[in-house]
Structure formats: C-alpha cells, structure tokens
Amino acid sequence: xxxxxxxxxxxxxxxxxxxxxxxxxxxxxxxxxxxxxxxxxxxxxxxxxxxxxxxxxxxxxxxxxxxxxxxxxxxxxxxxxxxxxxxxxxxxxxxxxxxxxxxxxxxxxxxxxxxxxxxxxxxxxxxxxxxxxxxxxxxxxxxxxxxxxxxxxxxxxxxxxxxxxxxxxxxxxxxxxxxxxxxxxxxxxxxxxxxxxxxxxxxxxxxxxxxxxxxxxxxxxxxxxxxxxxxxxxxxxxxxxxxxxxxxxxxxxxxxxxxxxxxxxxxxxxxxxxxxxxx
Amino acid sequence: xxxxxxxxxxxxxxxxxxxxxxxxxxxxxxxxxxxxxxxxxxxxxxxxxxxxxxxxxxxxxxxxxxxxxxxxxxxxxxxxxxxxxxxxxxxxxxxxxxxxxxxxxxxxxxxxxxxxxxxxxxxxxxxxxxxxxxxxxxxxxxxxxxxxxxxxxxxxxxxxxxxxxxxxxxxxxxxxxxxxxxxxxxxxxxxxxxxxxxxxxxxxxxxxxxxxxxxxxxxxxxxxxxxxxxxxxxxxxxxxxxxxxxxxxxxxxxx
Numbered sequence: 220x221x222x223x224x225x226x227x228x229x230x231x232x233x234x235x236x237x238x239x240x241x242x243x244x245x246x247x248x249x250x251x252x253x254x255x256x257x258x259x260x261x262x263x264x265x266x267x268x269x270x271x272x273x274x275x276x277x278x279x280x281x282x283x284x285x286x287x288x289x290x291x292x293x294x295x296x297x298x299x300x301x302x303x304x305x306x307x308x309x310x311x312x313x314x315x316x317x318x319x320x321x322x323x324x325x326x327x328x329x330x331x332x333x334x335x336x337x338x339x340x341x342x343x344x345x346x347x348x349x350x351x352x353x354x355x356x357x358x359x360x361x362x363x364x365x366x367x368x369x370x371x372x373x374x375x376x377x378x379x380x381x382x383x384x385x386x387x388x389x390x391x392x393x394x395x396x397x398x399x400x401x402x403x404x405x406x407x408x409x410x411x412x413x414x415x416x417x418x419x420x421x422x423x424x425x426x427x428x429x430x431x432x433x434x435x436x437x438x439x440x441x442x443x444x445x446x447x448x449x450x451x452x453x454x455x456x457x458x459x460x461x462x463x464x465x466x467x468x469x470x471x472x473x474x475x476x477x478x479x480x481x482x483x484x485x486x487x488x489x490x491x492x493x494x495x496x497x498x
Numbered sequence: 499x500x501x502x503x504x505x506x507x508x509x510x511x512x513x514x515x516x517x518x519x520x521x522x523x524x525x526x527x528x529x530x531x532x533x534x535x536x537x538x539x540x541x542x543x544x545x546x547x548x549x550x551x552x553x554x555x556x557x558x559x560x561x562x563x564x565x566x567x568x569x570x571x572x573x574x575x576x577x578x579x580x581x582x583x584x585x586x587x588x589x590x591x592x593x594x595x596x597x598x599x600x601x602x603x604x605x606x607x608x609x610x611x612x613x614x615x616x617x618x619x620x621x622x623x624x625x626x627x628x629x630x631x632x633x634x635x636x637x638x639x640x641x642x643x644x645x646x647x648x649x650x651x652x653x654x655x656x657x658x659x660x661x662x663x664x665x666x667x668x669x670x671x672x673x674x675x676x677x678x679x680x681x682x683x684x685x686x687x688x689x690x691x692x693x694x695x696x697x698x699x700x701x702x703x704x705x706x707x708x709x710x711x712x713x714x715x716x717x718x719x720x721x722x723x724x725x726x727x728x729x730x731x732x733x734x735x736x737x738x739x740x741x742x743x744x745x746x747x748x749x750x751x752x753x
Contacts, residue, residue, distance in 0.1 A: 235751065245661035297593035300747040312593065321588040337508040338592050 223309060225389060225421050226272035226295060231304035233265040233290055233445075264290040265301070266445045272390075277412075277422040279436030279453050281429075281460050287445040288425045292316060292394045295423060310389025310421075313339060315396045320379045328363035328370070328378055329354075335382045349385045356411075357381040358404060373399050384411055387418055394425045409434065429457050429469045433476060501595050508594075512602035516577075517609060532617040535565045539621070542682055554684050556714075559618075559627050563710040564681035566614050571647050571702070572672050574607035578651030579658035579665050586753035596746055600651040604644055611640065618713070630716035638724075639709040646705045646731035652738030656745035659752050679703050701730045 237260045264287045272278050280288050293299040294306060296314035314320070321338060322331045332353055336346045354363050357377045367375060376399045384391065397408055412422060412435060426432055432439055432453050439456040441449040449456050454473060461469035502509075521530070539562040546552050546561070554560050581599040588594060615636075622629055658664045678693070679702045688694045697703065704727040711719040719727075 244663040245657070245667060246663055248661060298590065299750055314592065316591045321591040323587075334511065335592075337505075337511050338588060338594050340504055340508070343507040343511075 222274065224271045225274045225309050226270070226423075227305075227307040228268050228270040228294070228301075229305045229307075231265055231268040231270075231294060231301040231306060232263060233287075233294060233299060234302040235262040235264055236260075237262060264445050265294065268304070268445075268447060270440070270447065272421050272423070274389075274421055275416060275419045276438060277416055277424065277436045279432035279439040279456075280423065280425045280442060281427075281432060281439060281456060282442035283464070286442040288442055289316070289394055290445075291442065292392045292423060292425050295390070296392050308390060311340075312390040312392060313383050313386070313388035314392040314394070315379055315383045316392070316394045320383065322367050322375060322379065324368035325366055327366055328357075328359060331367055331378065332363070332382050335379075336385070339383070339386075341386065345386075353378075353381045353385045356385075356407065373401065373404075376400055377404055380408055384415070387415055387420055389420060391415060391420055391422045393422065395427070397424075397426065397431055398428060429461070429472055432457060433472075502598070502601075505595060505598050509598050509602050509605065512598065513606045513609065516602060516606040520606070520610070532614055535562060535569060535614050536617050536621070538565050546682065552684060552687065556625055556627055558621060558625060560684070560710075560714050561682055562618055562621055563713040564706060566611060566618060567643060567706050567709045568676060568679070568681050569614070570607050570611045570643065571650075571705075572676070573610070574604050574647045575650050575654060575668065575672065576665070577603045577607070578648075578655050579668065581651075582655050582659050582749060583753065589750050589753055596749060597652070597742060600648065600655050600742075604648045604651060607647070608640060608644055622713070627714075628716040630712075632712040632716050632718050635712045635718045636709070639712060639719075642724075642727050642731045643705050643709055645735050646701075646727075649731065649734030649736070649738035652742040653734070656742055656749055659749050660745065675700075675702060679706055681706065701734070704730055 268291065280291060282288050290299065292314065293316060294301055295308065296312050296316060297306075297308065298314070298316065300306075321335060323334060326334065329350070332350065333343070333346055336349075337343070354360075357363070357374075357380075359374055359378060362370070362374065363378075367378075370378070376396060380396060380400075391412070393412075397405060400408060416422060416435075422435070424431065424435055436453045439451065439453040440447050441456050441460050449459055454477075457469060458473055460466075461473065539558055542561045542565075543558050547557055578600040581603050582589065582596060585599060589596065621627075654664065654668055658668075678697055678700055680688075680697060685697060685703070688697050704723065708719045708723055708727045711717060711723075
C-alpha cells in the first residue's frame with residue numbers, strides 16, 4: 220500500500236470576509252443583524268485548491284503578489300483554517316511565514332529563541348540542548364543578548380531560520396525567507412534544507428527568486444488569483460510564468476541553466492491564458 | 499488536551515512572563531499584590547462601619563476575603579480578553595493552540611491571588627479571627643474559582659477579538675455583577691428586596707461563598723454548596739470551551 224502523502228489539500232478554498240460596515244463592534248453587529256443590513260465583501264484568496272505533496276518533496280510556489288501564495292503557506296502551516304475543503308498534514312510543520320516569525324521586539328535574541336521554540340511546541344530542556352547550535356547557526360554572536368528591536372532585517376531572518384530549523388520537521392514552510400540573507404548565510408541555509416530533504420522532510424518554498432526555485436525544488440506550482448494554474452517541473456512552470464509576466468531575466472536564466480540536449484517537455488498541463496500578462 | 503500537555507513548558511513561560519510584566523512596572527513590585535486589597539479593605543471598613551452600618555462581625559475579614567476573590571475573577575477575565583489580541587503577532591505566524599493564552603492568564607491570576615493571601619492571614623491574626631483547619635479547604639475553593647473564571651475567560655476572549663466593544667461591555671457588566679454579588683455586603687441586607695432573587699441565584703455568589711466560608715466562618719462549606727459550585731464552574735467551563743472552539747478558527751482573521 221502506498222504511503223499516504225504528507226500534505227493533502229482537498230478542494231480548499233479560503234475566504235477573507237471584509238465587513239462593509241466600518242466598526243465591527245458588537246453593538247453594530249446586533250443592529251445590522253436585526254435590520255438585516257450586514258453585508259460583506261468576500262475575497263476568495265484560495266479557490267478549489269487540490270494539492271498533494273509527498274514525503275521528501277520540495278515544492279516551489281510562484282505567482283504574482285496577491286495570488287494567494289502566503290495564504291496557501293498559512294493554510295498548510297495551520298495558521299489559517301480553510302473556509303471550505305479539507306487539509307490533512309500528517310506530521311509536524313515548522314513554518315517561517317514572514318520575517319521575524321513571531322519575535323517580540325522587546326526581548327533579547329536568546330529570550331526570543333526560547334519563546335519561539337516553546338511556541339513551536341518544544342520542551343524547555345530540548346531548547347537548552349540546542350541553544351548553542353542555534354546561536355552559532357545564526358552567526359549573531361554577542362548580539363543575541365541585545366533586544367531584537369535593534370536587529371537588522373537580515374539578523375532577524377537569520378535567527379528566525381536558525382530556530383525554525385533547529386529541529387528537523389516533517390514539513391518546512393518557507394515563505395519568502397531566503398531573500399534577505401547574505402551569501403554565506405544563504406549557503407548554510409541551502410545546505411540545511413538539502414540535508415532535511417535527504418532525511419525525508421517535505422519543503423514548501425514560496426519565492427520570487429527563480430534561482431531559488433530552480434536550485435531546490437523538485438516540483439512547482441503557479442498560483443494566480445487563488446487557483447493553481449499550472450503544475451509541473453520547476454523549469455516548465457518558471458518558463459511559462461516568466462513568459463506570461465514578460466520576465467526576460469528569468470527566461471535568460473532558464474536558458475543559461477538549461478541542461479544540454481533536452482527536448483522541451485510538453486507533458487505538463489498548459490496554463491490557462493493568463494489574464495494579466497503585462498508586468 | 500494531549501496537545502496542551504505538549505505545550506506545558508510554553509504555558510509556564512507565559513505565566514512567568516505575565517507575572518514579571520505585572521510586577522516590573524511598579525516600584526513596590528510584589529508588595530502591590532498584597533497592599534492593593536488591604537487598601538480597598540481599609541476604604542470599605544471606613545465607609546461601611548461609619549457611614550452605612552452593616553451588622554457584620556469582623557467586617558475587615560469579610561470584605562477582604564470577598565475582595566480577594568473578586569480581584570482574581572475580574573482581573574483574570576479582563577486579562578483573558580486581551581490575551582489573544584496582545585499576541586496577534588504570534589497567532590498570525592505560528593500554529594499555536596490558542597487556548598494556552600487564557601490558561602496562562604488564569605494560572606498567573608492564581609499565583610497573584612496566593613501572594614495576596616499572605617496579608618489576609620495577617621489580618622486574621624491581628625483581628626483575632628478564628629483560624630481553623632478549614633483553611634486547608636482553600637485550595638479546593640481556589641480550584642473551583644479558577645475553573646469558573648477560565649470558563650468565563652474562554653467564553654469572552656474570542657468575542658473580544660471579533661467585536662471591539664466587548665471589552666467595554668464586559669467592564670460595565672462586571673461592575674454590575676460586583677454589586678449583585680454579596681462581596682462587600684452580607685446577603686441578609688437585601689433580604690425582602692426585589693433584587694434579592696438575583697443576588698440569591700447569582701452563580702458568582704456560590705463560587706464566592708465556597709471561597710469565603712473557610713476563611714470567614716472558619717468552616718468547610720456544606721456539601722451541597724460545594725457540589726453546586728462545582729456544577730456551575732464545570733458548566734461554565736464547558737460553555738467556554740464550546741464557544742472558544744467555535745470561534746477559534748476565525749480569530750486569526752480578525753486580529
């Protein structure tokens with residue numbers, strides 16, 4: 220019997236419901252409910268997403284701003300529950316959703332390491348053991364003793380990545396986190412991601428960097444207006460996405476890195492005609 | 499439930515954090531938790547033993563025991579309601595079981611209450627109040643009060659996120675409840691008044707009396723009072739859990 224996939228989204232839709240009325244107060248809720256005047260603007264950030272990710276797979280998500288990429292990572296992480304459909308994640312998820320990933324600016328780096336790891340469900344003793352290696356990986360040295368509000372964006376990202384990846388998760392969700400580090404830190408991140416993958420961890424990478432998707436991902440999806448418009452090899456998806464967006468840099472990158480003597484694969488489902496191709 | 503066990507270290511960390519914040523900002527620090535109820539007691543003593551006259555033996559002990567209970571109840575509810583809003587930056591980025599935040603609030607409320615019990619014991623000694631083994635029943639009373647308060651906190655915390663004016667509404671409601679509970683007056687003075695049934699059947703009164711009886715009357719409350727208060731506390735907790743679970747999924751959208 221085949222092992223069930225580690226991440227399974229069935230028909231997942233997610234709605235942001237924005238009340239048209241101004242203050243969402245209880246008083247007004249009662250008034251509007253009584254007069255039947257409650258109205259909302261519905262925004263479907265995700266529509267009918269069917270997605271299966273197998274163990275050890277590295278899935279890259281591409282798409283324009285507002286396409287639903289971050290919402291998708293929040294749903295997979297379990298931060299947001301889908302409005303419709305089912306989400307099954309069979310294992311421990313470690314998300315890094317946005318920079319800082321829940322750091323308290325008033326606490327020092329060390330204190331935030333503890334708080335963050337506790338919030339991720341780790342025991343205090345387990346954190347004691349890992350503390351040194353987390354600090355070392357972050358490369359922050361003595362800075363870990365000063366409050367996080369004094370950190371640069373890059374430093375916050377380093378510490379965030381170090382905590383979130385100190386334990387090998389079953390699913391690692393990376394939403395635009397690798398875009399701010401310097402080269403040497405990125406190298407270490409990539410190394411760690413690779414070792415996780417070899418160890419069977421599933422990784423979801425949301426990125427605007429085609430290089431990153433190409434380097435890591437075994438498969439890629441393209442999101443547009445909350446729907447998966449294409450699924451296939453990173454090379455194919457990036458190619459189609461770049462063509463639609465008129466992104467010549469990515470096309471050049473794909474050309475430059477193209478493996479020799481490869482016939483262009485056409486198996487993957489062609490995207491629906493993109494509605495907004497002007498970038 | 500199993501999940502909570504998993505996050506126990508987080509809960510203790512949140513409790514320590516909350517207590518630190520509570521005491522760090524004031525010069526007197528921990529002493530405040532003991533002084534504040536004493537000062538309220540002093541005011542009440544002056545007001546009710548000179549201006550209005552209650553026929554209550556050793557009124558300071560009566561009032562102080564009631565105030566300790568009420569402070570715990572009221573402060574825990576208000577803090578619970580803010581507990582989710584104040585960690586919005588976490589709830590939007592990490593999948594944490596949200597219930598840990600109100601739970602940590604109640605636990606730190608208990609710690610705060612225990613500190614405030616110290617001066618109460620002094621008042622008992624100074625006023626020569628009868629001190630009996632009934633005081634050993636207090637942990638049970640506190641547990642019942644904590645379950646009741648957690649229920650109220652779980653019920654109100656999600657509503658406070660969804661509707662911005664709930665905190666104010668509850669503030670007014672709590673003031674009303676304070677006067678409808680025989681905390682600073684003996685229930686006998688409302689006897690025959692048309693408000694009497696409200697005060698009499700007020701669930702908070704049962705919880706209060708199970709806490710106050712072992713202190714003020716130096717006796718363990720009658721079994722039917724205990725069972726009634728347990729029933730009320732567990733009932734409110736179940737309602738709280740139900741409401742919390744019902745709205746929990748929507749909370750991250752409203753923070």
